[in-house]
Amino acid sequence: MTAQPTPKGAWRITFLLFLFMVVNFADKIVVGLAGVPIMTELKLEPEQFGLLGSSFFFLFSISAVVVGFIVNRVPARWVLLVLALIWALAQFPMLGTVSFTTLVICRIILGAGEGPAFSVAAHAIYKWFPDEKRTLPTAVLSQGSALGVVFAVPALNWIIVNHSWHHAFGALGVVGLMWVAAWFLLGR
Secondary structure: OOOOOOOHHHHHHHHHHHHHHHHHHHHHHHHOOOOOHHHHOOOHHHHHHHHHHOOOOOHHHHHHHHHHHHHOOOOOOHHHHHHHHHHEEEEEHOOOOOOOOHHHHHHEEEEEEEOHHHHHHHHHOOOOOOOHHHHHHHHHHHHHHHHHHHHHHHHHHHHHHHHHHHHHHHHHHHHHHHHHHHHHHHOO
């Protein structure tokens, strides 16, 4: 049996979805990196900060299941675009003065948008590669989260230390919108 050829553009999609996972990871970790400045500015108790950290996961799993049903009926291209747009827009309220409640709500929304991210991205990649060639692109996709540590932690830490935790969230929003634009233009 002859192996099916990989369609033209499949690796471009893989790279874009790799970047999707890098942004996904960066969005998750910013609260941990900015924990001390957030707690100081908002005068949070450790219990409140714990609630803030866990709020990201309130809808994470539920949205993953719900979006799993949706992505079987709506093209993955559009689902990925909406997920990334949710991530980006959830960051911008933190640019200004923010309350604890606003921060928690934005983290819940972010978690709902990020819950289905990997499975929808894998679903999209699988459409581009024949069964026997899916292992490497899936590995590249999954490494987006791991390399998110390498790229995001130093960059976000620098922004937090030299500017503020507010700007770190804003930077993530801008990066998210950049990914949305790239996906809109290049994703299929």
